Amino acid sequence: MNTFTLEARKCRRRKIWVMPLLILGFQLLWTLWTTGRMDGKDLRDGWAFVIIGTQMLNCLTMPVLAAVTASRVWDMEHKGQTLKLLKTLTPSSGIFHGKLLYGYLWMFLCGFLQTLVIAAAGKFQGFYGPVPGRQLAYALLVCSGVNLIIYLIYQILSMMYANQLISLTAGLLGAFIGFLSNLFPKSLGLLIPWGYYSRLSSVAVSYDLEAVTAHYAFIPIPWKDWIPAVILLVILYPAGRILLRKKEV
Amino acid sequence: MNRILKTERCKLKRSCIWLAVLGIPLIPAFLGSANYAGNTGILTNQWYSLWTQVTLFYCYFFFPALIGLYCAYLFRLEHLNHNWNLLMTLPVRRSSLFLGKWITAGGLIFITQMFLVLLYFIAGNFLGLTVPFPWRKVLLWALLGILSGMAIASFQLLCSLIFRSFAVPVAIAFAGGLAGMGLYLKGFGLLSPFSLMALGMNANNPKGDLPYPAPVLIAACLGFSALFCFLGILWMRIRDVKSE
Numbered sequence: 001m002n003t004f005t006l007e008a009r010k011c012r013r014r015k016i017w018v019m020p021l022l023i024l025g026f027q028l029l030w031t032l033w034t035t036g037r038m039d040g041k042d043l044r045d046g047w048a049f050v051i052i053g054t055q056m057l058n059c060l061t062m063p064v065l066a067a068v069t070a071s072r073v074w075d076m077e078h079k080g081q082t083l084k085l086l087k088t089l090t091p092s093s094g095i096f097h098g099k100l101l102y103g104y105l106w107m108f109l110c111g112f113l114q115t116l117v118i119a120a121a122g123k124f125q126g127f128y129g130p131v132p133g134r135q136l137a138y139a140l141l142v143c144s145g146v147n148l149i150i151y152l153i154y155q156i157l158s159m160m161y162a163n164q165l166i167s168l169t170a171g172l173l174g175a176f177i178g179f180l181s182n183l184f185p186k187s188l189g190l191l192i193p194w195g196y197y198s199r200l201s202s203v204a205v206s207y208d209l210e211a212v213t214a215h216y217a218f219i220p221i222p223w224k225d226w227i228p229a230v231i232l233l234v235i236l237y238p239a240g241r242i243l244l245r246k247k248e249v
Numbered sequence: 250m251n252r253i254l255k256t257e258r259c260k261l262k263r264s265c266i267w268l269a270v271l272g273i274p275l276i277p278a279f280l281g282s283a284n285y286a287g288n289t290g291i292l293t294n295q296w297y298s299l300w301t302q303v304t305l306f307y308c309y310f311f312f313p314a315l316i317g318l319y320c321a322y323l324f325r326l327e328h329l330n331h332n333w334n335l336l337m338t339l340p341v342r343r344s345s346l347f348l349g350k351w352i353t354a355g356g357l358i359f360i361t362q363m364f365l366v367l368l369y370f371i372a373g374n375f376l377g378l379t380v381p382f383p384w385r386k387v388l389l390w391a392l393l394g395i396l397s398g399m400a401i402a403s404f405q406l407l408c409s410l411i412f413r414s415f416a417v418p419v420a421i422a423f424a425g426g427l428a429g430m431g432l433y434l435k436g437f438g439l440l441s442p443f444s445l446m447a448l449g450m451n452a453n454n455p456k457g458d459l460p461y462p463a464p465v466l467i468a469a470c471l472g473f474s475a476l477f478c479f480l481g482i483l484w485m486r487i488r489d490v491k492s493e
């Protein structure tokens with residue numbers, strides 16, 4: 001907790017909240033724009049449509065948010081060459097957890113507010129039925145869980161390389177691959193962590209090519225698909241701690 | 250100016266920027282081609298359909314962010330190690346310093362764009378497209394993409410000059426790409442350098458004509474470039490440098 005407070009103090013005037021806010025603003029505009037002209041059957045599928053749409057957008061935006069946030073949190077240590085000072089004062093695991101917690105908090109807040117935006121937009125546009133609380137809670141779980149994995153990837157990259165070009169290039173690559181992985185078959189898509197935002201979704205999309213329409217429906221939660229995500233988390237978390245401990249400063 | 254460009258080239262030599270220049274275009278070329286190959290039943294316009302698959306998301310989201318990355322990197326070298334103090338005491342005009350970086354960014358954009366076109370050409374041949382390659386159109390779109398990229402670069406250089414953080418200008422470029430897409434869809438594409446990219450590269454409707462005549466698009470690119478270069482040079486003239 002002490003290292004978390006320290007991070008919060010260091011980042012006090014760095015305006016890290018701007019990027020999550022921009023992403024939320026974009027998502028709100030996108031939701032209002034895509035749901036604004038809905039009627040009849042579209043409104044019946046509305047909740048499922050807006051949830052999967054947001055999850056697909058997350059494949060694009062969240063990796064960039066993670067890369068930018070992790071870079072901002074770690075770059076100050078590289079620039080000021082303060083890591084050697086920090087490592088003599090605090091155990092490496094404390095630094096790792098403090099920075100992880102602080103950066104991830106912004107990602108979590110973004111995901112949480114995003115869920116509220118979905119609920120508010122659905123009510124505002126008049127989607128059929130009550131707010132699907134369970135589905136929204138699961139969407140938040142997917143967003144938060146995958147955010148943790150993605151943030152860990154970029155935290156490790158920003159921590160290991162003083163040149164932040166590498167982590168930000170990886171952020172763009174991840175966003176690109178994640179977004180386009182929505183077009184891949186499911187088995188292949190599960191190999192790409194940046195695409196888990198939509199791969200772990202509880203919404204299924206089926207396309208009617210003749211009528212050029214898409215149908216959205218809730219399906220049972222695919223808990224089995226979480227296995228690669230959990231394996232990745234189990235690898236990345238200790239790997240990050242060990243790498244920081246062994247890092248030569 | 251020639252010496253400044255030479256210096257900028259020296260700074261980029263053996264840097265990691267080449268990882269981005271050559272790495273990022275590989276993804277749209279490979280994934281776009283794979284998607285085209287999987288949907289040849291729907292995508293029937295051969296080279297034109299392949300162009301949409303390769304460039305659609307690339308020019309909305311990733312090329313602007315990539316340009317943001319180039320510009321942030323060009324200024325990062327000055328923001329570090331008290332380099333501003335050294336740079337500003339050199340007997341060189343500030344406008345030349347800014348324009349040198351802008352031209353260097355243009356060079357990187359040119360290489361990226363040409364590499365993408367080369368990958369597109371290779372992918373098309375690999376996929377066995379039978380109609381002749383539409384050289385003229387593709388080169389026009391590539392050229393307009395480069396010019397709009399240079400307009401974005403002038404804006405991004407200004408951002409990288411103002412914000413000393415490396416990540417902030419990249420985030421701005423990414424957000425600019427999203428906003429540019431919104432303006433493009435609303436029909437206000439000419440009002441933002443970020444939407445000019447999608448307009449110029451004609452990624453949405455490659456079979457049809459450009460949404461605006463090419464001279465209008467070129468004028469808009471040059472106008473934005475002149476405006477942001479002027480603001481950047483003005484900023485360098487009136488603001489004192491901060492070194493870290």
